[in-house]
Amino acid sequence: MSPDEMETRIVRYGDLKPCRTAFIDAHTPGSDQKENFTIIGGGVSESPDQHVHIKDTPGFNIGAAGQPPKCRNSLHSHKTAEVFYVLKGRWRFFWGRWGTAGEVVLEEGDIFNIPTGIFRGFENIGTDYGMIMAVLGGDDAGGGVTWAPQVIEDASDHGLVLGENGVLYDTKKGQSLPDGIRPMPLLSDEELKAYPEPGNSAVVRDYVARYWDLMALAANSPCKVIGEAGLLKDRPGFEVEFLTRGSIPDTNYTLNCHEILMVVRGHWKLCWSGGEKGLAPGDTCAVPPGLEHSLVPSMSGEASLYRVLNTQDQAGPTWVG
Structure with missing residues (x-):
């Protein structure tokens, strides 16, 4: 393998290309300044504007999230693994239906293998722009993201609609759902019962390494x-x-x-x-x-x-x- 060929297999931190409209909360106040990066594989972005650096996947996806202080990623769930480690800054991760079941603060270098099947979110609680790197399980990253109902409702109030096809439509840009595509349905109260509400002790003990x-x-x-x-x-x-x-x-x-x-x-x-x-x-x-x-x-x-x-x-x- 030549040096030029190897360079195509390296994604430099300084070359990362962000997407600021990757997810449904891109217009929601408090979450509207976050940046999403897809490094290897398609990730779980809901936006056609997402740049993918290396398209071939090795059985999992690599991505990143960059956020200024006090910026939050809204509550969501994955069907496969979502592992984060902190590259820059100080981050609070929280989980549960309303984000109140538990939380943990991670410093630079700490890693969190977030359990599947629970709603989770995170925010930069540091003083500077922060970056967390992510590993997502599966070639297709588990088929996307499941959002807590209130996240979809809040997004609609600010012009973003998620179709049942997993694609975002921005009404502020004059976009609307295509014919035959309905809005992503909200999880029912019965469906929400399947999402656990674990406390801090078991999650921090079994899923966090410092x-x-x-x-x-x-x-x-x-x-x-x-x-x-x-x-x-x-x-x-x-x-x-x-x-x-x-x-x-x-x-x-x-x-x-x-x-x-x-x-x-x-x-x-x-x-x-x-x-x-x-x-x-x-x-x-x-x-x-x-x-x-x-x-x-x-x-x-x-x-x-x-x-x-x-x-x-x-x-x-x-x-x-």
């Missing part, structure tokens, strides 16, 4: 964060590992699965027989199966990254509470 704990656990070898044998035991269709300067392989290695490298801190160098590439915080690199390569920090100081590997497990629900 950056500095991972730094210690990965001091000498990669730390398995999400997976059947992971710190957060789960089988969402992919595995997540955490690597630091002391836990990288000593020699070249080859994997028979897709390997996605997501740099948290420090600068790294990816080397293979055809060349080498530098990776910086916020960069995402899709290493193809079967490529012999090495990975080393290129500078002194703190260095860490998440590595996502596809598995043979079928993407599906992860909530076990």
Whole structure:
């Protein structure tokens, strides 16, 4: 593989292209300044304006959300895994029908494997623009997003209508639902009973890992964060590992699965027989199966990254509470 070919498999943080109309709450006050990024795969955006950096999926999707302080992502649910780690800032994640069942605050580097089947939302509670990186289960990311009823109602008051085809229509731009397409129906009270309301203790204990704990656990070898044998035991269709300067392989290695490298801190160098590439915080690199390569920090100081590997497990629900 040539350096130019490898560059097409790297999405640089500085090259990320945002979509500001990705979801139904794009006009709702308090949520109208958020930016959605689709890095690998189509993600779950409801907007035709969403730019996709790498279309081929390795069995899961990679995305990101960027928000200024006090900006909120509205309550929604997924059928497959939604994993976030904080790249920049300080974030509050909350869940439940009204977002009051529980909450947790994540700092830079922390990771949250949000249980499927619950409504969840998040907001930037830091002082600067923040960024969270996401891994979504399945090639089609589980078929999209299910919104809490009040989110759809609020959006309609501000000009956005979601069709039952999963596409947004902006009445402020003169758009309307096409013939034969009805609005997305609201979940009934009976349907809402299927969405659990777990408290803080079980969710934080079983689905959250802290950056500095991972730094210690990965001091000498990669730390398995999400997976059947992971710190957060789960089988969402992919595995997540955490690597630091002391836990990288000593020699070249080859994997028979897709390997996605997501740099948290420090600068790294990816080397293979055809060349080498530098990776910086916020960069995402899709290493193809079967490529012999090495990975080393290129500078002194703190260095860490998440590595996502596809598995043979079928993407599906992860909530076990």
